[in-house]
Amino acid sequence: MTVEPALEAVDLKVSFGAIKALDGVSLRVDAGQILSVIGPNGAGKSSLLNCLSGVYRPHSGRVLFHGRDITALAPHRRAALGVARTFQGIQSYASMTVRQNILAGFHCRMKTGLLDALLYWPRAQREEREFSARAEEIIEFLELEELRHTLVGELGYGLRKRVDLGRALALGPSVLVLDEPMAGMSVEEKADLARFVLDIRAAHNTPVILVEHDMEVVMDISDQVLVMEWGRAIALGAPAEVRIDARVINAYLGAEEP
Ligand SMILES: Nc1ncnc2c1ncn2[C@@H]1O[C@H](COP(=O)(O)OP(=O)(O)OP(=O)(O)O)[C@@H](O)[C@H]1O
Numbered sequence: 711m712t713v714e715p716a717l718e719a720v721d722l723k724v725s726f727g728a729i730k731a732l733d734g735v736s737l738r739v740d741a742g743q744i745l746s747v748i749g750p751n752g753a754g755k756s757s758l759l760n761c762l763s764g765v766y767r768p769h770s771g772r773v774l775f776h777g778r779d780i781t782a783l784a785p786h787r788r789a790a791l792g793v794a795r796t797f798q799g800i801q802s803y804a805s806m807t808v809r810q811n812i813l814a815g816f817h818c819r820m821k822t823g824l825l826d827a828l829l830y831w832p833r834a835q836r837e838e839r840e841f842s843a844r845a846e847e848i849i850e851f852l853e854l855e856e857l858r859h860t861l862v863g864e865l866g867y868g869l870r871k872r873v874d875l876g877r878a879l880a881l882g883p884s885v886l887v888l889d890e891p892m893a894g895m896s897v898e899e900k901a902d903l904a905r906f907v908l909d910i911r912a913a914h915n916t917p918v919i920l921v922e923h924d925m926e927v928v929m930d931i932s933d934q935v936l937v938m939e940w941g942r943a944i945a946l947g948a949p950a951e952v953r954i955d956a957r958v959i960n961a962y963l964g965a966e967e968p
């Protein structure tokens with residue numbers, strides 16, 4: 711029996727007017743794999759992630775989740791399946807505490823609506839207790855204990871990105887899709903975040919797709935690296951292969967600052 715990849719994209723195409731944001735990109739991740747997407751600004755990395763999570767509908771091509779075609783599924787339906795993502799930039803609510811933000815991440819898993827809450831009060835309470843305990847686990851996992859009651863707006867950028875990850879973890883993801891989770895972070899914060907990603911993978915075998923510009927981190931934690939340029943994949947392979955690919959060196963690594 712063949713095992714279907716956890717998440718697969720087949721020949722995705724997306725255009726905005728004359729711009730081909732994605733011009734036939736494919737990838738697959740299996741359980742326990744970390745795939746990094748790299749490439750210059752405007753290469754189509756976020757567009758690719760948007761197709762995976764359902765924010766963009768590709769003009770052609772397919773997205774498969776464990777072999778099931780989810781190309782037409784709305785983002786919240788994909789999230790309910792366990793496709794969790796964070797966005798480039800900050801997603802957490804500044805005026806809420808760390809704990810409240812992570813609790814808000816559970817919202818799409820809650821079975822109890824308002825009417826249910828009135829009719830089935832015990833169930834609503836049970837659900838709340840369960841989410842509360844799980845939020846606490848995430849807080850501990852991400853080493854945010856001392857900040858659990860701090861307003862997110864008072865945190866630095868790196869910690870806010872960590873809270874964003876916590877919100878994605880609240881989904882109990884079966885695939886994690888992270889758009890520049892380490893952008894704007896200090897070297898130490900990046901190392902912490904890389905460690906959390908590796909720990910998530912170790913604990914749950916969760917495949918992770920992430921966009922990252924820091925080549926050292928990418929080469930360090932990835933099983934596969936997808937290199938994009940102008941909406942196309944110019945290389946896909948293990949870090950050691952990609953690093954010596956002539957097109958990659960020309961297009962991207964060569965353009966890196968010394
Ligand atoms: N919603 C949109 N409307 C119009 N153009 C878009 C939209 N989304 C992406 N594009 C265009 O598609 C191209 C790819 O953009 P995308 O955001 O996917 O790149 P990226 O690789 O994530 O870049 P960055 O590293 O700057 O985040 C760019 O030319 C961008 O301007």
Ligand SMILES: [Mg+2]
Nearest residue numbers: 755756757798
């Ligand atoms: Mg982007």
